[in-house]
Amino acid sequence: MINFSSIAYVLASVLFILGIKKLSHPKTARDGNFIAAFGMLIAIVATLISYGQIDFKLIIIGMIIGAIIGATFAIKVEMTQMPQMVAIFNGFGGGASALVAAAEFLNSSTITTFTMSTIIISIFIGTLTLTGSFIAFGKLQGFISGQPIVFPGQQVLNAILAIALLVAGFFVVETSGEMNFFFVVLAISAILGVTLTIPIGGADMPVVISLLNSYSGIAAAATGFVLMNNGLIISGALVGASGLILTNIMCKGMNRSLANVIFGAVGLEQESSGSGTEKQISIKSYSTEEAAMIFDAAEKVIVVPGYGLAVAQAQHAVREVAEFLEKKGKTVLYAIHPVAGRMPGHMNVLLAEANIPYDQLKDLEEVNPEFEDCDVALVLGANDVVNPAARHDTSSPIYGMPILDVDKSRTVIINKRTMNTGFAGIQNELFGFDNSIMVFGDAKDMLQQLLKDLKEL
């Protein structure tokens, strides 16, 4: 069927693809976002024009409310809170898709088996995305403990829920839409969203957010199948693919399988095995004054930011220190581990906010050879991503994870608030290395003090 709206959806899809294509470089990325937004406008206007009997009053009210909420979020959100924001938006996207499918279910008297199946799939993925995203949001915002929440029989419960869901879904289709079964599907999907997300710890959030991002796209595509709408199917497929790619990159960044992230409950405080592997390490703790002298003698400095930097909101302070060092003729680079922070690219956005040029930010493969002739590696609130145990300790939970080779630098200066272990719950042997120096304190305070000391030298 060729009509005005289907041509508009093709055009919108082309603009989405071109928009994402332009995201391949920071220079063109902003244009890309505009192009995609324009595509969305075309899709919306075409829908409003070409479908008769839609409730304009309801739509306008909804759009105004949504626009106010969305714009407020977009303007107010701190860059450090970007993971929460993306998490909750994923939830709204999934929720919208599930609601559309539910409306279709409630209001159509004759539904084919195929459409009924797609409605069930759309309800399932959409609702799971909604509740899962709200849990992820709660964890990131600190409403819920960032620690994995586990209880005995959790996996069994999930398995039972999954089977019950399949059975209920089958009966909805079999009975051509029996309400009770429909509500069971809805309820189980909502519960699964919660039970699958609560056992996942804070630092595994980049994977969860990427996965939920993918789900929100798949939910939109499933709704596209319900409505037989190419616009939804293509856009949903693009977002689904995007989320999956990011999920895969994040898993590789931790050398873990997706199953291990979802079911592994890594990050839980583990009982010491008592086999004597818990080595006591002796550390050297320096003041910022002493650290300043080391920086003064250095020529090449690599900054390694971690989640601690975001928590301390220290991105501007680090830029000030870096600018001072650069003025003195030193080279400053930033090493960004793929899973640093709480979402893909989190550190890059934070540093960009502090006006740090993106060409100074280097990813793992690019930066690792740079540590060989680096004088000072400054580790700010990162822990597991610089733990050398990942290279050799087969019993370590992070064994095999690609790490930043900071220990190859002449000196490693590590800033942490306390000696607490990182997310993986393990002691970092790096802290005891001969070339390692600890400077304790809040990252922002430490950097500001360091800058003062540097100026006084």
Next chain:
Amino acid sequence: MDINILTVFILAIFVGFEIITKVPPTLHTPLMSGSNAISGIAIVGAIISTKISGEVGSYLGLIAVIFATINVIGGFMVTDRMLKMFKRK
């Protein structure tokens, strides 16, 4: 079921994989928020669902319109806010 629609879906996934692997890690957060906005395409479905008669259905449609609009407006705006910050030396 219409096989064409499945063809479109599968080809779109392949296109997605091709273009998204070219996005550099630096832009992964804007990619996410931007693709989030694109998944707000559910707004099209939300608009259509308000036409279906029946009170419950149109209220579900209203909530769907709200959710999807949050996604679209918030997603594109915050992506633009982030991308504005990326500067070269």
